[in-house]
Amino acid sequence: MALPDIKIRCDGRPLPAELEVLDLEIQLELNRIPQASLTLLDGNVAERCFEVSDGALFKPGSRISIALGNQGGGPAPEQIFEGIVTRHAVSAGSEGLRLKVNLRDRAITMTRSRHSRVFAQKSDAEVMRQLISQANLKVGRLARTPITHPELVQFNVSDWDFIVCRSDVLGLAIRVQSGEISALPLALGAPKRILDFGLDDTRELELELDGAQQWASLKVQSWDRAKLAPTAPVRAKPASLQIGNQSDTLLAKAVEASAATLLHGAPTAPAELQSWADARLLRSRLSLLRGTAVVDGGADLKPLDTVEIKGVGQRFNGKALVSGITHTIDGDGWRSQLRLGLSADWFARTAELAEVPAAGLLPPAIGLQIATVASLAEDPDGELRVQVKLLQMAPDQALQWARPLSPDAGAGRGFVFRPEVGDEVVIGFLNDDPRQPLILGALFGSKNKPPQPVQSPDKTNPLRAIVSRAGSRIVFDDKTPALHIETTAAGKADGEYKNKISLDEKAKTITIEDQHNNKIELSDKGISLTSDKDITISAKGDIKIESQAKLDLQGQAKASLQATEVEVVAKSKFSAKAAQVDLAADATFAAQGGAQAKLGSNAMVEIKAALVKIN
Template sequence: MKEREIPVKATYNVATFDILIDGQEIDPGYQVMSISIVKEVNKIPVARIIFKDGDASEETFPISENENFIPGKSINIKLGRDSENQQMFKGVIVKHGIRAKENGETELILDCKDEAVRMTIGRHSRYFENSTDSEITEELITRYPALTPDVEATSYTHDEMVQHHCTDWDFMMMRAESNGKLVTVDDGTVQVNAPDTSADAALAVLFGSTLIDFEAEMDASHQWASVEAKSWDYAGQSLFEDSTDSIDINEPGNVPGEELASAIGPEQFELRHTGQAIGEELQAWTKSFLQRSRLSKIQGRAKFIGFGELKPGQLIELQGMGARFTGKAFVSAVRQDIYNGSWYTQAQFGLKPTCYAREYMDINDLGAGGLLPLIKGLQIGKVVQLENDPEGENRILVRLPIIDNAAPGIWARVATLDAGENRGSFFLPELEDEVIVGFLNDDPRDAVILGMLNSSAKPAPITAEDTNNEKGFVTRCGMRLHFNDDTKTITIDTPAGNSIKLDEADSSITVEDQNGNVTKLDSSGIEMESATDIKIKATGKIDIEAGAALSITAAQMSISAQSSMEVKGATTKLTADGITEVKGSIVNIN
């Protein structure tokens, strides 16, 4: 059934209103030129009141000088007809301005915002553990005493979630969007829930009857046939994948979003996250994107006489618009205007197709903190100097050719394998080596060397192979620590030929010097070979013990003791091919 009247009680569209500051009505003698109130999903409600103010003869703006209108004062705006007014806006004055026009008109302009504006002021960083997004959202909202949360529950529990240097509002918005939720604010109540397009329409408007002004458009450029998301599962070393090709959304008009998607859209809209976002998160993500796509299919606005019952998040029934646009549409914003004594309402329907992060580019803070122009990405550097850091901070001097190839460069810290007080790894690049340089907070003054680079001009000491068996470290003079996973060997050697080799295949350890001296430990025992002499010296005792035989062979052998010497055995045999002498001051035999 077509609705040919807006359901209001008054016969004439003559507006009445009340404005209360800190709970008190303003002077009825003040002349209000206009009132505008805008409430929109995913935005803070705003209101603007324009007063006729300013006295040129007295050279003053008397209403502006009233203490009631300074920023920070609470304000309530009620609209209606025949003095039957209902609250349309509750918030706080945030801006107070005056204006004089060429035609002589002078005005006081008050800009007001809902108390939720406090969530947009100041950046914060926090950790959240073992919490769902709905729990996190409630915690954010309840930080502000003037706000009341009304948050639809989400199911997935995050082991950890991080808010990094952003406003509570931006963080809440992005987490809501990732779950397919919309945020609507109404007089201090922050509601976060999924859109309901199956509800009854809050109002019906009819072309040719109740509509004063109207426009609508159908756009295929942001309609997706399906949405696919992928992320990396480092535990399983595989991809998490999820896709959504249908969403429970009732659309106005007779051309479904799926049909429009086939016109110019891709077969599949792709979302990628290189971190670990598991299946349940990906599922909510894909549904959120497809939901936004369908809700953005038809966008427009409808203007009619003032109606205070319509809210963002509700549905409006479009009648008499033709087959392409007739039907129930999702209301994304409502604007209430009073001017020239009349009250008008404009309903905006359909969502913008762009996601929140693309619409607001100031979510993240400025690079380099806004202190100077930032430097993006990694940069190539050439090492200029290793010593004499003027600040004594263990930095090295690096020239960035792309900035100035003739200048000395900047002092940069060096990221290393381990670093601490009087400990850690210590490997510095050589002068004129090529290094990769990053910058803390994108500040070109805070450089960090992340690593060194090889190239055809400065080739690596080991030739790369797909088998990747060889790894190691080689110093400037050729000292080498070499690993081979194929032969299962570790070798430490110097250019002159001094080496230690651990060989798992031969079950051996071999120590060899440049003079030809070799010590080898293997399954046969320990073998020592000297090109010249072997000397063993100890300040204490030397014990030699053999489980079997001990054999000593020499061209000539001398054994001496400073005090006494004892040779003892179960049997003892002393033989010689020549003369055998036994001498002593006393010789006892048996």
């Protein structure tokens, strides 16, 4: 095993030659932030100090770069790692006094906090470039991502977790190298190195074929909101990788893995479904061959390179993907452990990906809960809350204040229906915080039965109703169809509401009626107003009654027409007829014909006055 040539720089300056590095480890892995550790000889018991620890070289935040090569005239050391000091520890034991320094790539800054953002009309590559640049990191090679998203939402997750999750769905892998972040396609390429077991420097080898995560084929579906049905299946493109004499598809059949279907319950663009299917099947195939190989140390391989395996039999000979490398340097020299293959599980399954429920402030309330409304007392905070008793709470526990939800709520407007005491309600909790209950809705049941006329279920389901506590109701009847607005101000008679407004499409009528038998009806025959008593029409302005045909005014007892001035005009003929006609004027009475005037009688005509003048 060749002796390593180690070049370590601290904030740009070479590590002093007198410092002794006892061991060094560098971990490089796809979809993970590189890390390293250094152990140095440090400490003086007599002087009671750790000189290196007390110095400025390895203080937290210092930038450290590590280049590795082989002594003996080979290539110059190549920088494998650059990062910052994140942990600084000293120890004393049987092995002596030690200083151990942990390092992380500067990409660690992308994990520091969670963010929520909306990226409009951007591709995944554009989003990744933006997030990497905002972290003041170098943007490496970003594979082309053809989908432009109308909205791509990052919700309460770190920038690092977000780009790794998105890379999984796109069939990409994130590779970090000395503060430079790339998103590259997952694929087997030309081998960068041959691992010829027994004939080269391969010291250890452990390989396995596992068909548990293999499918014969894969298709995905989402929701089509236009058809209210699942979308047509989108099939993954074949991603067969030949491993020795055992193909992934044959192995899938051997373990009886049939075609798989993955479902997403939200509308998703066809291009994104295709990307999802292809990436999922590819990741499954890359999990077929997994293992490790330990070789003499070298800087020639990087994560995502391809190696070729030889000398381990037909079942395992072939190409393999390098998903990670751990370089270890200690008293035995430099060795590199290669991790081969990838887990079939995506990064989205990481437990820490989502924030802990209730933000970790207290144990959460998970899922929906049942409660009953216990009190409508005035909310001391003025938030219109009501008090509820949760099923889980003992009878002697205090009531909880809960906010009722509404289909619409805003300043001076909204849908206002507060629950009643005794109602069975469903409770949810904001961010799973048990101190923040919300009343999501109420439930009917055998105890709290629905009101008439919707109490008895009908398989045709024609009726909808809004019914108040007093029984006033709005009923929608889709069978007729009809709309009824009814109140119980005067009670009911024989099950019928006496005050109501009805719009009936089948009868072609609009009817308004009350408990006094007053009724207005609009129908195809016209408008009818009926009343058992008086009908009064009054206006502060004019009243105009007009008919294109005939106008009848009729009273069974007496008809009166009174005004300061009365004018009756007929365009052709005016007739007045009765058993007896009396025309009288308190002052002047005039009757005149423009062309001719006649005064006659079948019996006698009497003209009588103090003075009679004819012509």
